[in-house]
Amino acid sequence: MSQIGPIFRALMRNKVGALLIALQVAVTMTIIVNAIHLINARGDLMGRSSGLDEANQFYVTSVGYANDFDAPYVIDTDLGGIRQLPSVDDAVQINAIPMSNGGWSMGLQTKAGEGENSVPTALYMTDEHGLNTLDVELIAGENFKATEISYRDRNTRDWPQSVILTEALAKSLFPDLSPTEIVGQTVYIQSNEPLTIIGIMDHLQAPWTGWTTVNHSMLVPNKFDSPYSRYLVRAKPGQREQAIEQVEQFMKQREVGRMVRETETMTQVRMDSYRGDSALQAILWTIIVVLCIITALGIVGLVSFSINRRRRQIGTRRALGAQKADIMSYFLTENVMITSVGVILGIAGSIALNMWLVSSFNLPRLSYIYLPIAMIAMWTIGLFAVWGPALRAAQISPAIATRNV
Amino acid sequence: MLVMNNITKVFRTETVETHALKQFSLTVNEGDFVAVTGPSGSGKTTFLNIAGLLESFDDGEYTLDGRSVKNLNDKQLSQLRNEKIGFIFQSFNLIPDLNLFDNVDVPLRYRKLSKAERKERIEHSLDVVGLANRMRHLPSQLSGGQQQRVAIARALAGNPLFLLADEPTGNLDSKMADSVMSLLEEINQSGTTIVMVTHDLSQAERAHRHIQVLDGQVTEQKRGAPELATVNA
Numbered sequence A: 001m002s003q004i005g006p007i008f009r010a011l012m013r014n015k016v017g018a019l020l021i022a023l024q025v026a027v028t029m030t031i032i033v034n035a036i037h038l039i040n041a042r043g044d045l046m047g048r049s050s051g052l053d054e055a056n057q058f059y060v061t062s063v064g065y066a067n068d069f070d071a072p073y074v075i076d077t078d079l080g081g082i083r084q085l086p087s088v089d090d091a092v093q094i095n096a097i098p099m100s101n102g103g104w105s106m107g108l109q110t111k112a113g114e115g116e117n118s119v120p121t122a123l124y125m126t127d128e129h130g131l132n133t134l135d136v137e138l139i140a141g142e143n144f145k146a147t148e149i150s151y152r153d154r155n156t157r158d159w160p161q162s163v164i165l166t167e168a169l170a171k172s173l174f175p176d177l178s179p180t181e182i183v184g185q186t187v188y189i190q191s192n193e194p195l196t197i198i199g200i201m202d203h204l205q206a207p208w209t210g211w212t213t214v215n216h217s218m219l220v221p222n223k224f225d226s227p228y229s230r231y232l233v234r235a236k237p238g239q240r241e242q243a244i245e246q247v248e249q250f251m252k253q254r255e256v257g258r259m260v261r262e263t264e265t266m267t268q269v270r271m272d273s274y275r276g277d278s279a280l281q282a283i284l285w286t287i288i289v290v291l292c293i294i295t296a297l298g299i300v301g302l303v304s305f306s307i308n309r310r311r312r313q314i315g316t317r318r319a320l321g322a323q324k325a326d327i328m329s330y331f332l333t334e335n336v337m338i339t340s341v342g343v344i345l346g347i348a349g350s351i352a353l354n355m356w357l358v359s360s361f362n363l364p365r366l367s368y369i370y371l372p373i374a375m376i377a378m379w380t381i382g383l384f385a386v387w388g389p390a391l392r393a394a395q396i397s398p399a400i401a402t403r404n405v
Numbered sequence B: 001m002l003v004m005n006n007i008t009k010v011f012r013t014e015t016v017e018t019h020a021l022k023q024f025s026l027t028v029n030e031g032d033f034v035a036v037t038g039p040s041g042s043g044k045t046t047f048l049n050i051a052g053l054l055e056s057f058d059d060g061e062y063t064l065d066g067r068s069v070k071n072l073n074d075k076q077l078s079q080l081r082n083e084k085i086g087f088i089f090q091s092f093n094l095i096p097d098l099n100l101f102d103n104v105d106v107p108l109r110y111r112k113l114s115k116a117e118r119k120e121r122i123e124h125s126l127d128v129v130g131l132a133n134r135m136r137h138l139p140s141q142l143s144g145g146q147q148q149r150v151a152i153a154r155a156l157a158g159n160p161l162f163l164l165a166d167e168p169t170g171n172l173d174s175k176m177a178d179s180v181m182s183l184l185e186e187i188n189q190s191g192t193t194i195v196m197v198t199h200d201l202s203q204a205e206r207a208h209r210h211i212q213v214l215d216g217q218v219t220e221q222k223r224g225a226p227e228l229a230t231v232n233a
């Protein structure tokens, strides 16, 4: 380390190669910082809770084909039977599966009338088993009563009277009221049709994971009279495999003129829903690794080249008393200097690129904790890359100082 | 203070063995100015490299300043080179990216000297070679003779026991060679031991002693009177 001054001055006389490596480090750091930021931002999205008991849930699809198919009868007896199965905790018919990217949305407003402000929400139709099957807790008010549940079909236009809202939706409708105060309030659907809020549930995601109001969901006490029907089943903890088997077996052995199709676990639904995000993360990681390797190779190349060019100089230094460790430390120090310039440029670059991403793609702002981490990473890559060539430089014999090669 | 006894050095490559030094014996005393001549390939540089601890040898004894160097490790050898030996090379071997001050500083940096002391030594030794006013110049801005003077200043700055010079004037024209030669004589007169390889017999005459290396051995050794050297100058 006693050589910092002369190393720096010698470096200033060979700026081009060093500057190219510094730029490479800067670009790599800029991309790495923002890539990790994107990876983590995706991770945050993927890590959001759906509100469900995903590990124990699955859905199964039933499609009636018989001419005399009686949907309400089949649905009610299916659910009655499924709920009796030993590995099943609870089950409901539901119109949309959370995270599946398919479902229904409606607008709710606190004042009746066309043109009033309305708040978008996902709409789930369930019976009084909905809360338990979904694994959603009430934080105020109460659940639907069995007597409130009605069947609707394609042509039904009006809505049941009572609804249960997520806390996020309730807060967005009534920002100034507490959950207990919100219970009993009236909201309007389809501009003018009043609904009474009977309960507030803690959390339930809408089916669309990319939706800005993904936490806006409501339950209405409906079942859907249609030959096409989906049951969401919640198994007893750890018994999903058995439950799937038992539910399928139970449904298939009933001769009611329908086919049992498409069983999918909620774990699978989540994976499908975030497949694009996982792929993006994998691509970004690949880019990071490849860039690090390219940078390391660039450093290896530059240092090897400069060592070959300076063989005689290294031999001379050895002849003048440099120990092997001095030669090592010369190249390590030189490398830290070059990397440091790159890292400083990299900080500026990282922030600039992030500002551009924030303004162009509405991405979250960079957390500054990434910067020191990336700096250390770049220094480590630099030292790692320079180590081998520096070790070889230290092996250069002092005798070459006098040999005319 | 430099005693070599039956030193043997063999270079082995895949196909050939070169016996560069065979039973090479030589004693250099304090204050000596020894000129080494001999045909190309006779082993002069090999002798100088071994004397300067740049190269190991296969057999024999080498005692430097009363200490056998045979079993020293690389670190100890580096320290000895740094503290006891000053090197002067045929092609100067200055570091092109460093100015004269930093060049002379190179060996001093490998010792634990204070910054002030290094500065004083650098300025003094550049003064001795007459280049104190060019300290911030780069080697490429100097003539060959001046560059060799810087190399001599670098060798002197560490206060070595002796200077080893391998054809120090080999790359210089006769005028510059003469001035470098005079500088070496001055340095020797102020007490520094010098061993110098040269192919120039008139220079060899100017040294106190003139030895000849032939086929890896010291074959001829004659003492020249210091007065003779002065007459020839």
Ligand SMILES: Nc1ncnc2c1ncn2[C@@H]1O[C@H](COP(=O)(O)OP(=O)(O)O)[C@@H](O)[C@H]1O
Residues within 6 Å of the ligand: B011, B012, B013, B018, B019, B020, B038, B039, B040, B041, B042, B043, B044, B045, B046, B047
């Ligand atoms: N590193 C080496 N490998 C193989 N042979 C060498 C090496 N260095 C010197 N030699 C051989 O040793 C002999 C003596 O060389 P050297 O001491 O350089 O002679 P001089 O300096 O007198 O010209 C020569 O034959 C030379 O080719």
Ligand SMILES: [Mg+2]
Residues within 6 Å of the ligand: B044, B045, B046
């Ligand atoms: Mg030679």
